[in-house]
Amino acid sequence: MNKDKMVKNAVGRMVPTVINxxxxxxxxxxxxxxxxxxxxxxxxxxxxxxxxxxxxLVPTLKEALIKAGLRDGVTISTHHHxxxxxxxxxxxxxxxxxxxxxxxxxxxxxxxxxxxPIIKHLENGVVHHIEGSMNGDLGRYCSQGKMSGMGVxxxxxxxxxxxxxxxxHVDIAVIAAPAADAFGNANGVYGKTACGSLNFALxxxxxxxxxxxxxxxxxxxxxxxxxIQGSNVDYTVVVDQVGIPEKxxxxxxxxxxSPDRLLLAEMTARFCDEAGIIRNGFSFQAGAGGTALSxxxxxxxxxxxxxxxxxxxxxxxxxYLVQMLxxxxxGYILDGQTFDLDGVRSMxxxxxxxxxxxxxxxxxHGKGNFASMVDVVILGATEVDLKFNGNVVTxxxxxxxxxxxxxxxxxxxxxxxxxxxxxxxxxxxxxxxVTTICGPGELIDVIVTExxxxxxxxxxxxxxxxxRSSLPIKPIEQLKEEAERICGKPAQPxxxxxxxxxxxxxxxxxxxxxxxxxxx
Amino acid sequence: xxxxxxxxxxxxxxxxxxCYISLELAKSGGIQLQLDSKVGVYYGGSIxxxxxxxxxxxxxxxxxxxxxxxxxxDFVIAARLEACVRQVKKVEKAYVPAFIPENxxxxxxxxxxxxxxxxxxxxxxxxxxxxxxxxxGIILDLEDAVAPAKKDEARLxxxxxxxxxxxxxxxxxxxxxxxxxxxxxxxxxIPHNVHVVLLPKCESREQVQEVNKKIASIRxxxxxxxxxYLMPIIESALGVIRAYEIASSAENVxxxxxxxxxxxxxxxxxxxxxxxxxxxxxxxxxxACRAAGVQAIDSVFSDFQDxxxxxxTVLKSKSMGFEGIGCIHPNQIxxxxxxxxxxxxxxxxAKAIVRVFEKAKESGLGVVALGSKMIDAPVVKRAVQSIDxxxxxxxxxxxxxxxDE
Numbered sequence: 001m002n003k004d005k006m007v008k009n010a011v012g013r014m015v016p017t018v019i020n021x022x023x024x025x026x027x028x029x030x031x032x033x034x035x036x037x038x039x040x041x042x043x044x045x046x047x048x049x050x051x052x053x054x055x056x057l058v059p060t061l062k063e064a065l066i067k068a069g070l071r072d073g074v075t076i077s078t079h080h081h082x083x084x085x086x087x088x089x090x091x092x093x094x095x096x097x098x099x100x101x102x103x104x105x106x107x108x109x110x111x112x113x114x115x116x117p118i119i120k121h122l123e124n125g126v127v128h129h130i131e132g133s134m135n136g137d138l139g140r141y142c143s144q145g146k147m148s149g150m151g152v153x154x155x156x157x158x159x160x161x162x163x164x165x166x167x168x169h170v171d172i173a174v175i176a177a178p179a180a181d182a183f184g185n186a187n188g189v190y191g192k193t194a195c196g197s198l199n200f201a202l203x204x205x206x207x208x209x210x211x212x213x214x215x216x217x218x219x220x221x222x223x224x225x226x227x228i229q230g231s232n233v234d235y236t237v238v239v240d241q242v243g244i245p246e247k248x249x250x251x252x253x254x255x256x257x258s259p260d261r262l263l264l265a266e267m268t269a270r271f272c273d274e275a276g277i278i279r280n281g282f283s284f285q286a287g288a289g290g291t292a293l294s295x296x297x298x299x300x301x302x303x304x305x306x307x308x309x310x311x312x313x314x315x316x317x318x319x320y321l322v323q324m325l326x327x328x329x330x331g332y333i334l335d336g337q338t339f340d341l342d343g344v345r346s347m348x349x350x351x352x353x354x355x356x357x358x359x360x361x362x363x364x365h366g367k368g369n370f371a372s373m374v375d376v377v378i379l380g381a382t383e384v385d386l387k388f389n390g391n392v393v394t395x396x397x398x399x400x401x402x403x404x405x406x407x408x409x410x411x412x413x414x415x416x417x418x419x420x421x422x423x424x425x426x427x428x429x430x431x432x433x434v435t436t437i438c439g440p441g442e443l444i445d446v447i448v449t450e451x452x453x454x455x456x457x458x459x460x461x462x463x464x465x466x467x468r469s470s471l472p473i474k475p476i477e478q479l480k481e482e483a484e485r486i487c488g489k490p491a492q493p494x495x496x497x498x499x500x501x502x503x504x505x506x507x508x509x510x511x512x513x514x515x516x517x518x519x520x
Numbered sequence: 521x522x523x524x525x526x527x528x529x530x531x532x533x534x535x536x537x538x539c540y541i542s543l544e545l546a547k548s549g550g551i552q553l554q555l556d557s558k559v560g561v562y563y564g565g566s567i568x569x570x571x572x573x574x575x576x577x578x579x580x581x582x583x584x585x586x587x588x589x590x591x592x593x594d595f596v597i598a599a600r601l602e603a604c605v606r607q608v609k610k611v612e613k614a615y616v617p618a619f620i621p622e623n624x625x626x627x628x629x630x631x632x633x634x635x636x637x638x639x640x641x642x643x644x645x646x647x648x649x650x651x652x653x654x655x656x657g658i659i660l661d662l663e664d665a666v667a668p669a670k671k672d673e674a675r676l677x678x679x680x681x682x683x684x685x686x687x688x689x690x691x692x693x694x695x696x697x698x699x700x701x702x703x704x705x706x707x708x709x710i711p712h713n714v715h716v717v718l719l720p721k722c723e724s725r726e727q728v729q730e731v732n733k734k735i736a737s738i739r740x741x742x743x744x745x746x747x748x749y750l751m752p753i754i755e756s757a758l759g760v761i762r763a764y765e766i767a768s769s770a771e772n773v774x775x776x777x778x779x780x781x782x783x784x785x786x787x788x789x790x791x792x793x794x795x796x797x798x799x800x801x802x803x804x805x806x807x808a809c810r811a812a813g814v815q816a817i818d819s820v821f822s823d824f825q826d827x828x829x830x831x832x833t834v835l836k837s838k839s840m841g842f843e844g845i846g847c848i849h850p851n852q853i854x855x856x857x858x859x860x861x862x863x864x865x866x867x868x869x870a871k872a873i874v875r876v877f878e879k880a881k882e883s884g885l886g887v888v889a890l891g892s893k894m895i896d897a898p899v900v901k902r903a904v905q906s907i908d909x910x911x912x913x914x915x916x917x918x919x920x921x922x923x924d925e
Contacts, residue, residue: 257851259851397561397562427562450652451652488594490559490562491562491563491566493562
């Protein structure tokens with residue numbers, strides 16, 4: 001990347017103005033970028049071109065891909081509802097390799113360790129770059145500067161926005177479905193690979209040039225609920241297996257036994273209670289990670305004790321959230337993804353357990369934003385800094401190892417709390433400056449660590465609310481110093497000049513660059 | 521010293537915040553350091569600097585050293601390195617890291633000892649956070665938790681931990697080895713503000729006195745101030761019979777604990793959850809402790825996933841006169857505190873007693889009654905203790921007199 005194509009954005013980071021040949025806008029600030037014009041359009045379809053009997057079945061995925069116009073340079077998207085149990089994405093690029101395709105773009109809604117085989121397709125030129133998330137080995141590969149193109153990291157909401165804007169044009173969407181009919185109606189609540197919702201693929205089904213639904217569970221028409229509508233689907237394919245069930249959802253969710261995580265969860269719940277956030281009708285989102293999961297359990301305890309009820313909870317749903325719904329401790333679950341079989345059952349059978357999509361949840365081009373209506377969200381991070389900026393994609397050594405997920409989108413809630421250990425394996429998590437800014441500090445309100453809680457000085461209201469609390473409220477600088485007294489002050493790793501990936505903000509602007517890691 | 525190559529520390533997939541060091545003295549060539557560290561990018565330079573400083577201090581000028589590090593803190597690396605050096609040469613002056621000011625506090629004989637968290641003395645990964653869970657005491661364990669071959673290196677690690685790990689106000693305890701090895705442990709640990717020494721498998725007054733004699737000589741040599749308390753642990757049939765003798769053997773014995781695993785083995789019976797087999801020993805010990813005016817402390821509850829069982833056991837112990845229990849997992853602390861804490865009913869009653877008593881004192885009455893029951897000095901004393909504990913455990917406000925009624 002030429003230096004002259006880099007500009008400094010509103011959070012002081014140098015970011016590229018050109019990404020894989022396309023123009024990019026530098027981050028301008030929260031809510032500052034308001035593009036005008038019209039959203040991306042899809043080619044006009046005519047129903048006369050499709051079988052009158054509704055049977056869009058094609059014998060194989062390979063045939064479907066060829067019919068859908070697979071050729072050099074196209075962008076193929078997949079969804080991540082099967083998490084680490086997805087088998088379809090790898091098959092797509094194996095087929096593409098077999099057909100001699102080059103320079104494809106993979107646009108998953110997220111990648112997982114099971115997608116490690118894509119590395120060989122990056123190496124042999126079948127895949128040019130990835131737009132989505134790059135986890136684990138894929139992230140490492142990208143960090144080492146080995147990917148031909150520049151990676152693009154987006155939030156779930158940002159992905160919807162990018163597709164709508166035409167910034168991410170999907171040529172072929174492949175939607176693996178636990179249940180589908182031959183017309184292409186599909187959902188995630190029936191079948192042996194049931195995963196709950198399929199809505200991470202919603203934008204793909206609406207905006208891709210061609211849409212292929214792949215299932216191992218062909219249902220008679222109509223397959224309802226139609227989370228994916230057959231009227232958006234070009235071809236359907238039946239295969240033996242779309243995913244590995246035990247890697248998609250867990251049979252049961254276990255509460256963490258880690259005393260460190262439990263302590264963080266308890267402190268976070270206490271903070272919410274003492275700050276007056278927990279009250280009748282309040283809404284919250286707590287993810288599926290060990291700490292977040294336990295926070296939900298502490299919330300439930302507090303609500304029970306006080307005879308209160310939460311208005312709605314945002315999922316990632318699991319057994320414990322479902323229990324809250326069934327015990328009347330929350331009114332609704334608005335669910336983006338489902339983590340265990342209790343969640344799947346509840347979504348299928350309970351009208352108050354609603355499947356949401358990135359569009360309903362937090363799309364930048366929506367007419368309003370659910371995310372900003374939620375009272376409190378509990379999120380993770382790899383690092384934060386003295387300005388409360390947060391990083392979720394890289395580690396302090398510069399390696400890209402995680403995707404953004406819904407993290408950026410959730411920051412818009414009324415109170416964003418990050419419970420984090422003050423250090424991990426001797427590495428402090430509070431830095432002078434985060435390695436990669438994924439979220440600006442103005443949206444991050446509270447950092448809960450086992451050794452103290454830092455409240456963003458911008459939130460004087462929260463500071464006032466907990467003034468008399470016995471909780472250890474401390475300035476963030478003091479927490480950083482405490483960590484460094486224990487661990488020592490870490491040296492700053494030097495990173496290369498080459499930008500290997502761009503991190504998009506929820507509005508499509510570039511908030512930061514991920515640099516090549518230079519070993520040694 | 522014939523040995524040429526020395527090893528110290530731990531390695532393996534489950535090891536955290538530790539390092540494994542091998543050291544070989546050489547005739548020339550200076551210090552050849554090979555560091556493979558998980559946190560090398562952040563701390564590689566500072567680790568190398570530290571190692572050289574330690575080696576110079578210990579009088580090592582030529583050696584080849586390899587370090588496999590998984591995020592060990594400086595005090596751990598220093599202890600491991602010193603352990604290696606001590607295997608190959610005589611060390612004149614130990615390398616002792618700074619004593620952090622946060623650890624300069626004292627304990628008291630009567631303080632609450634509901635929970636004491638055992639931390640294995642050679643497992644540094646569990647040390648750094650030991651103090652954050654709110655246990656009343658933290659025990660760095662040199663005895664059963666440390667393999668025989670690791671005793672020497674553990675002693676140095678515990679010494680350094682006492683100086684560098686923040687105990688966050690918990691009572692600072694060390695369980696030494698059985699005598700006579702335990703006497704060597706004392707040599708290393710006593711100068712570093714140890715509040716309580718736990719003496720395992722104690723069977724006689726003489727053992728307590730031997731420990732005290734050793735402590736006194738160390739303290740005199742180093743001109744140390746502050747009290748060192750003892751908590752003998754009784755783990756045999758003979759020990760139980762001599763419980764009173766042990767509990768009253770010295771001024772600084774503040775508590776006596778029972779260790780039921782070994783006691784049951786000595787008795788030749790299985791230890792059960794119901795605990796019928798140890799009923800006698802526990803009652804006898806509680807009685808002996810009361811007679812000697814020290815705290816009776818119960819054995820650890822080893823199934824750390826069984827919270828319900830733990831709560832039941834604690835309530836039973838409390839009803840027998842025990843005032844504390846050992847923990848092997850931080851998740852046990854909260855249930856233990858909640859169960860030992862005065863219950864709501866008890867606090868309400870204690871408040872009423874104290875109110876009536878204070879009122880009577882104001883009006884100059886000697887004997888008072890609450891309802892139909894006479895309130896005398898021991899009843900008041902017990903009520904005051906309940907209220908103090910309720911306040912300390914956050915169950916009652918300090919201003920309770922003005923807050924309600």
